[in-house]
Amino acid sequence: MLVELDCPNCGASLPAAAAGTQFNCTYCGQAVRYEPPARPAPPAPPPVASFGAYAPRPVPLQTQVLVPAPRNSGCIPVVAAIAVIGVVAGALLVRKVSTGGSLMSDPLVAHTAAWHASDDRTPIPVRLSTGDGFVTGLRHAPGQDDTLYFAVVDATSLKEVWRTAPLGKYMSAYQGSHVTVVGKNVVYTDSKNRIHALDLATGRELRTGTFSDRAQHVCPVSDTTVYVDTADQKPVIFDVGTGQTTPADKKADAPASCGIDRHDYEAMPKVPGIQMRGVAPVSAAQSIAWGYKSPGTPVTSVFGFDPKTKAVKWQSPLAGAGQNAADHQSMDSWAFAGNRFYATYKVQDTNDENRIVAFDAASGARLWDVGLRGIFAVDSVYGMGATASFVFVHRMSIIDVLDANTGKQRGTYLETTYDDHFKH
Secondary structure, rough: OOOOOOOOOOOOOOOOOOOOEEEEOOOOOOOEEEOOEEEOOOOOOOOOOOOOOOOOOOOOOOOOOOOOOOOOOHHHHHHHHHHHHHHHHHOOOEEEEEEOOOOOOOOOOOOOOEEEOOOOOOOOEEEOEEEEEEEEEEEEEOOOOOOOEEEEOOOOOHHHHHHHHOEEEEEHHHHOOEEEEEEOOOOOOOOOEEEEEEEOOOOOOOOEEEEEOOOOEEEEOOOHHHHEEOOOOOOOEOOOOOOOEEEHHHHOOOOOOOOOOOOOOHHHOOOOOOEEEEEOOOOOOOOOEEEEOOOOOOOEEEEEEEOOOOOOOEEEEEOOOOOEEEOOOOOOOEEEEEEEEEEEEEEOOOOOEEEEEEEEEOOOOOOEEOOOOOOOOOOOOOEEEEOOOOOEEEEEEEEEEEEEOOOOEEEEEOOOOOHHHHHO
C-alpha cells in the first residue's frame, strides 16, 4: 500500500510514487524525489506462511511520503508502473484560460512549474511582426538550476518567440542584468559587465560591448543608442549600430526617466491635505502622481499634473466603489499607453484583493476598474507594461494579460507558484 502525505513546501497532496521517481509538485513546483527506506532484514518465516510481513515506517526525507515495504516482491513492477503513469499524466496537463468563447493555452507545455517570470523584471511591451508582445525575465527551476534568461513572448498566442543565452545563476546574475528595447533591437546587460544587442524578430546577436562595472540601469536614448548607468559611476553610451561604447555624462546624457525614483518628492505637486507617495512621468507634458489624505482617513487619490509647473489638471479617487476601500500604501505598479494610465491597488477587508484601474490620462476619467483573479493567499504585483491593446501584469511567477479596452483577462503566461514569494 502507498501512503500519500503533503508537499514539504506548500502542503499540497503528493501523488503516490515509486522508488527513484522524481517530479515537481503541481502546485508550487517543489522538486520531489522518492527513495524508499532500507528494507529491514525479514524475520524467519513461520511454518505455514510463504511470505514475511514488514511493518511500515516513515521515510525521513524531504518528500514526507510513507511507503510500506511490499508483502510480495512481485507487486513492485505493477506499483511502479501505476505511479510513473500518474506522474507523466500530471506533467502533461496544461491549464486553459477562457477567452471569449475560445480556449487559449497560457504556457507552452515545457513552461510549467519549472519556468517562472523573474520577480524583479517589469514586462516591456514590444511590437512584433505578428502583433504586440513583451520582453520578460525568465527563471528556470528556482531552487534547483535557477538560471536567469530574457525572453520575447507573443501577447496573442502567449508563446515564447525566443530567449537569450543563459545569463548565469539568478542570485549572482540578477543585479547586473537589465534589459530594454531600442528600435528593432532588444538590448541587455549581464553580470560580466557586457552589453548585447539582439534582433527583436529573431533573437540573433548583432553587437556586443563592455563597460567598467556592474550596470544599474539601461535606458533608451534614441532608436540606435542606450545609456548604461554603472555602479562605479562611469556611465557609457552604447551604439547599437556599431557596438561602440563611449563615456557619458550622467547629467547631460541620461534620459530624464532613467532610474526614476517613483518616490521623488521634488517631482510631485504640492496639494494641501495630501501626503504624496509616488510619481509617474508618463510624457514630457504630462505626469501623474498619487497620494492619500492626511490628516484624516487615508483616502488615496490620483493627480494629473504638468511636470514643469506642477499645476494639477485633474484629481480622481483611486478606488471607484467606496473611497476608503483602497489600501493607501498599495499603489506602486503602473503603466501608460494609448493615453491611458493603468494602476494596481489592494482592497482592504477583502483578503487584500488586487485590482487594476484605467484612467484617461488627459481628463482623469475612470475607464474601467476590475479585480484581478485570485491566485494564492499571498499575491504580489511586481510590475506592469501596456500597449494600446494589452496590459501585462506581473504577479508572483506569472504574467496576466488583460484587454486594454475593457480590463477583461485574455490569458496568463506561465504557471502560478509560491516559489518567488518564498525566495524573496
